[in-house]
Amino acid sequence: MPIFELFLLLFFAFIALPMTVSIIFSTVKLGISPMPSSNKANHAMMQLIDETEIETKAGPIIDLGSGWGNFVIAIAKRYPHRKIVGYELSYLPWLTSSLVKKLLGLKNLTLHRQDFYQAELPSSSVLVCYLFPQAMEKISNKLPLELSGVSFVISNNFALPGWQASKIIQVNDFYKSPVYLYKISKR
Ligand SMILES: C[S@@+](CC[C@H](N)C(=O)[O-])C[C@H]1O[C@@H](n2cnc3c(N)ncnc32)[C@H](O)[C@@H]1O
CATH class of the missing domain: 3.40.50.150 (Vaccinia Virus protein VP39)
Known part of the structure; x- marks a missing residue:
């Protein structure tokens, strides 16, 4: 597998996905997302x-x-x-x-x-x-x-x-x- 694709895959699996899951989990648990005020x-x-x-x-x-x-x-x-x-x-x-x-x-x-x-x-x-x-x-x-x-x-x-x-x-x-x-x- 080319190095760039491997990098993307690892980034998605170990950084982007856990971050997204963590935010979705706390949003559901707390009833609100961390959206900032305008x-x-x-x-x-x-x-x-x-x-x-x-x-x-x-x-x-x-x-x-x-x-x-x-x-x-x-x-x-x-x-x-x-x-x-x-x-x-x-x-x-x-x-x-x-x-x-x-x-x-x-x-x-x-x-x-x-x-x-x-x-x-x-x-x-x-x-x-x-x-x-x-x-x-x-x-x-x-x-x-x-x-x-x-x-x-x-x-x-x-x-x-x-x-x-x-x-x-x-x-x-x-x-x-x-x-x-x-x-x-x-x-
Ligand atoms: C809409 S954001 C507001 C962020 C910031 N105060 C602003 O005005 O930009 C509301 C935040 O409250 C947090 N939150 C909700 N219930 C909470 C609780 N019981 N204890 C601590 N944080 C809580 C959420 O995780 C979310 O990040």
Whole structure:
């Protein structure tokens, strides 16, 4: 067999196929693929982070499901004075974002390969997410948002059931995504 064809075969068998299977497996298990937010949605989320910075006293920003790291890496660069945390269960996206974090030397960014429902929610933190309706329902019911002292939740595209958004930015991207800001009052 010619060397190029052998190379292609080995690449497909040992790299492309396992990567695809791994992503399909975690997408089915978690109910969502690691698709990143659009650039315009990222800008809207950053605008909301800027607007809430004084109130949170520059508290930690936590991405619930950080995917390939597009958003956490952008905000770790933009807010070098703030602690940025990402939780991601899908192996390849987590590995890729961890490698990029290392390459860029982003010391304010921590990436956990962990279920965000078990995440530590520090006081004055801002939670950011781009998930799906059932996950938003679960976040609303299961995460102790008020008790933990989370200050704000920013959600791309999906509303947080049971909460009234204090601001909604209608993004002019392909999906016409609304980006929601929720202020969480302490109990
Ligand atoms: C649509 S992506 C969003 C990526 C990134 N936040 C962004 O806005 O570009 C959602 C990610 O959440 C992850 N995810 C879903 N449920 C999770 C869970 N319980 N714990 C950790 N990650 C989860 C998925 O694997 C996926 O990568």
